[in-house]
Structures are given as C-alpha cells and as structure tokens.
Amino acid sequence: MPETAKHTGLAYRWADRPYHRKWLLDRADELFDVFQFASINPKGGFFDLKRDGTPLVVDNPVRGIHTAARMVHCFAIGDLFGRPGSADVVDHGMQFLWNRHRDQQHGGYFWQVDDNGPVDASKQGYGHAFVLLAASSAKIVGHPLAEAMLDDVTEILEARFWEDAHGAIAEEFSADWSPVPGYRGQNSNMHLTEALMAAFEATGERHYLDKAERIADLVIRRRAGECGWRVPEHFDENWQLDRDYRGNEMFRPSGTTPGHWLEWARLVLQLWVLGGKRHDWMAEAARGLFFQSMSLGWDRTHGGFFYTLDWENAPARRSKLWWPLCEGAGAAHYLAEHLPSDFHEESYRRIWSFIARNSLDRTHGGWFEELTEDLSPATTIFPGKGDIYHALQACLIPLFPATASLTRVISETGGPTLEV
DSSP states (O other): OOHHHHOOTTSSOGGGOHHHHHHHHHHHHHHHHHHHTTTBOTTSSBOOBOTTSSBSOOSSOOEEHHHHHHHHHHHHHHHHHTOTTHHHHHHHHHHHIIIIIBOTTTOSBOSEEETTEEEEOOEEHHHHHHHHHHHHHHHHTTOTTHHHHHHHHHHHIIIIIEETTTTEEOOEEOTTOOBOOSOEEHHHHHHHHHHHHHHHHHHOOHHHHHHHHHHHIIIIIIIIHHTTSOOOOEEOTTOOBOTTOOOOTTTSOSSBOHHHHHHHHHHHHHHHHHTTSOOHHHHHHHHHHHHHIIIIIBOTTTOSBOSOBOTTSOBSSOOEEHHHHHHHHHHHHHHHHHSOOHHHHHHHHHHHHHIIIIIBOTTTSSBOSEEOTTSOBOOSSOOSBOOSHHHHHHHHGGGSOTTSOHHHHHHHHOSOOSOO
8 A cells, every 4th residue: 555545644544443444344244244144035136124124025026136236246245255155145146137137038137027027127227237247246256157147238238228429328228129218317327337347357358448438538527527526417318417307216316416426436536546547537536526525415414415416506305325425435435545635534534433323223233224314214215224235335445455346356355454
C-alpha cells in the first residue's frame, strides 16, 4: 500500500487498524450466517427473508433474477475465503439461473420466475448485468457452468442489448425480443460496468473493459458532468435526460439518487485503476461524485443518506436505506486509498459509525434495509432482509487493496489479513 494512502492529518486510517478490520470481518461473517441456509429454497432459487430471518413467502414465491445472481457472487466470495458450504450455495444459484431463468426458446434470461415458470418474462438489462457478474464470479471459483453462462450472457448482451452508437445498453425487451421503447436508464448500465470489470478480470478479454469505459464516459463524464457530478437516472432512447420520469421506486427511483453517485465514485476509481489510469477525468469525477453525495445527500439532522433528491437538491424520499450507506463506505475507502484526504477518512468513519448505531440488527442479525427519516425500522420499499450483496461488499472492500473486484483481490491475496 502506498505510504501516502496510509496517513492523513488524522494520523491513521481506520482501514489500517487491526481492530477495525476484525470488526468488519465479524460483520461479514454475520451476514453469511444469516443468508447461507435460511435463504435456500429447496424448490430452487432463494427466499427473500423477513426481518427475523425467516422466509418472507414460503409457498411458491416469485424469484427475481438479481437475487440468485447476487447470491452466486457473494458465496463465490465465501468459497474463496474457504467458508464451508459456500460452494453449495454457488451451485444452487447457478443451476437456478441456467435451468429456470434462462429462456431456452428465445435466449436471454427471464426477469422473474416462480415454481411454474416465468412470472415476468421480460428481458431486463439490469438482470443480465447481474448474470454476467454471477458467471464471472463463478468462473473464478471454477464452477462447471460458469464458462457456458459467461459465453451465453456475453453474446446476448452484445447482440441484443449493446447500442454501439451510444456506448451503453438498452433497458428492456419482451420475451421474444420485441423492443420496449422509450426508456434508457443509468442503473442497469452502472451494474453492467461492475460486471464488465469482473468479466475482464476473470477472462483477461479487453472488450469487456472497453465497454465499461464507454458506459462510464457516457453516464459519468458527460451526463453526470453536465449536472455538476450528480448522476441523472432516467433518459430517452437518445440518452437525453428525462427529469419527469416516474417508475419503479426500487429499481428506477424518480429524481436523483445519492447512493448511485457513491456507487459510481467507487466503480469509476476501480475502472481508472484497471485501465492503467489513462483517463484523468475518472479521478476528478470520483472526487466530485463523493463530495456531492456527502454535501447534498447526507441528512445533517439525523444522519444517513436520503434515498432520493429532487432536481433542486431537496430531499424527495427521505427514507434511509442500507445500500447507499454500504456504497458510501466502499467509495470512501477507495478515495482514501487513491486520493487521500481528511475529508474522505472522516466520511468513512462517519458512515460506519452511523451503520453501527442504526443499521445493524442486533436481535436477528444482518442489517435493517430501510429506516425512516428519524431512523426507525421501516418496510415501505424493502420488505425485510432481501439482500446480502451491498452489505457484504461494504464489509469486505476495506480489507483489500482498492484495485479490483473482490473476487479478483481475494483470489490473489488468499483472504483478508487483520494487520496491514
């Protein structure tokens, strides 16, 4: 680790302290404990969990593709650590993605299925991005379906979703690949950027990285840069901003979403490193995105990040969700490593201190996924404990060099050390 990244005016970084590193690893273990067994649906796929860690719906629940793909990714990380039973979870998820979500007639992957087949047979860019991430992570741990899935989803993304004129993907198609017109979104492209980097790391194939850089150039350098390093969410088919869009508040929230500014701050720094630090604008963008998130998105009264802001930067949805906090912690770590400053370290400490006070469920384990503005647990958007992905990555990212995806750095280092 560069010496300049270790010390700021605060004298030391939390991420360098053995106690803090153990505390993070303990939180990661708790998350693995919550999800490893309780979420397994014996009929295939995974249960969403209630706040107490039991299945939200037992009888034939609808399963979203992102849930299975994220579980594959997270337990591939567990397998790389040597956590017993993780490989079984990876296999359970890969089998479900390949045999139940994959459309064997038209190609591609269904958005939602249940025991009887597709419930929502649409082909979503967001879902396919996570299939690419799952296949890339599964390849790192040597799952036998990984190569076939990686080839399959790569071909689908290239042939169906990728729009070379814009350097990004289309959002949605019907089951038979009829276009669903009128919308382009940054969220699916952001997660595809994450997955493309993972695929590049797993395969060494440069075309993945080239696409990730083109998406970042469009969404961040141009569109976010035009908005003062606030990431616009919604666009028309020509990638012109649609400020009035109203959609699904879970996947396509209206207004702007500071959590995505934070997520992009980390991803664009990772992309900067993977690309050999060729694009100076990426470091500038990461710094600007993070600063705007902390300045505009952080609730100075109660703490936490507001879920959404309007275009005058006023809070719109005032809920405090877990995933912006997770992305804030990861972004602050990346910035403290690559662009060290007291502000980045102070922000890292502020975010984790808020999480420790308010977000950890000390009764049932895991995290509260939603809090009200004044920090009471709530379920208006997220019904319980549906996801391990954001929180697990937040706990583990500070334990490794800020240079690559977790699967890559874990496979290279053999796992976390408590001392740096």
